[in-house]
Amino acid sequence: MPFPPVADALQHPNGLLASGGDLSPPRLLDAYRRGIFPWFSPGEPILWWSPDPRMVLFPAEFDCSHSLKKTLRKGHYEIRTDSAFERVMRACADRPGKGTWITAEMIDAYCELHRLGYAHSVEVWMNGELAGGLYGVALGGMFYGESMFSRQRDGSKIALAHLAAQWQHWHGTRGLIDCQMHTLHLASLGAREIPRTEFVARVQELINCTPVADFRFEPDLFQ
Structure with missing residues (x-):
């Protein structure tokens, strides 16, 4: 239907x-x-x-705190993409005492989207360990963020900072990152709400942009 x-x-x-x-x-x-x-x-x-309004992040509006800027410049981490997609999903689902909507059914479904080249993970590795990351779905100039996690300080923020910078590098001011629902955490990072009508209009334009052929991030965007 x-x-x-x-x-x-x-x-x-x-x-x-x-x-x-x-x-x-x-x-x-x-x-x-x-x-x-x-x-x-x-x-x-x-x-x-399909909520109204819709929480989104325009990549150029990512709000990088002074301490996060220092972390990004130091680069004491490694950014990888799509090397541990299922592990990222399971880490996002691991919320002791809080419950999760990332069920086994969802993990299977998005791992299949990943296999088909639509779903991607952005991973932060520190000392050989997965320290944070996020995952979502990419269609043209749209990245639909689904969830993120941290095991080390600023792990998810580092991943989102790199996603915002890379998305702007690939798509300029046209690209958009969907954040779905309002949270104070996302708002503190520069995300804001727009009317659903505007969001849907942007989606219809952006999904027709040329998709990224190689979902690998530039390693030195903050150096």
């Missing part, structure tokens, strides 16, 4: 559009191309969302 128009999404809870279906690659990609994403808890049907 096709998705309803995003304008039909509920106001309470904000953005709930549909339930059911599956997490097959065609359905997931169709959802992202329409500005829709899945988010549901274990035991629930698959729920599909």
